[in-house]
Amino acid sequence: MKIQIKNYIREVPNWPQKGVNFKDITPLLADKKAFKTAIDELARPFLNKRIDKVVGIDARGFILAAALAYKLKIGLAIVRKKGKLPWKTISKNYKLEYASNTIEMHKDAIKKGERVAVVDDVLATGGTMSATCEMIEKLGGKIIGIGFLIKLDFLRGDKKLKKFAIHSLINY
Numbered sequence: 001m002k003i004q005i006k007n008y009i010r011e012v013p014n015w016p017q018k019g020v021n022f023k024d025i026t027p028l029l030a031d032k033k034a035f036k037t038a039i040d041e042l043a044r045p046f047l048n049k050r051i052d053k054v055v056g057i058d059a060r061g062f063i064l065a066a067a068l069a070y071k072l073k074i075g076l077a078i079v080r081k082k083g084k085l086p087w088k089t090i091s092k093n094y095k096l097e098y099a100s101n102t103i104e105m106h107k108d109a110i111k112k113g114e115r116v117a118v119v120d121d122v123l124a125t126g127g128t129m130s131a132t133c134e135m136i137e138k139l140g141g142k143i144i145g146i147g148f149l150i151k152l153d154f155l156r157g158d159k160k161l162k163k164f165a166i167h168s169l170i171n172y
Contacts, residue, residue: 008025039068042167063121094130122152
């Protein structure tokens with residue numbers, strides 16, 4: 001019997017603010033079969049490609065990216081909210097569906113010419129992922145593809161990411 005990972009996503013209405021229906025992935029992470037299935041499916045488009053690193057985005061993206069990097073036997077780099085990394089960083093301001101923010105990554109996280117897969121839990125407006133991709137490219141990385149557990153089609157975040165191959169497991 002194949003696991004339907006969408007059954008493991010909990011919707012939380014009006015969180016973090018009124019009008020937002022938050023997609024909670026913690027039930028999926030808690031179920032070993034659902035989590036394994038999700039990582040296996042996120043890995044599928046990258047299995048036969050040469051990739052040097054997976055980049056995970058703060059915070060749920062870390063979980064998915066770390067498991068994916070382990071499965072693909074490659075390195076992991078992280079993107080964090082401003083002020084959370086201890087060394088020299090580059091940063092990018094961006095807007096998301098209900099706020100704005102600044103993200104950073106270490107200047108040595110991606111080496112020039114490295115081939116990168118980028119992973120996050122949800123694609124909403126595309127602001128966070130677009131900012132992440134800009135930083136990766138500024139460091140000289142080549143983005144091979146982007147993976148999401150969930151894509152919110154109605155917010156059209158994919159429009160900001162047209163030049164990249166996008167793979168999502170669940171669409172709303």
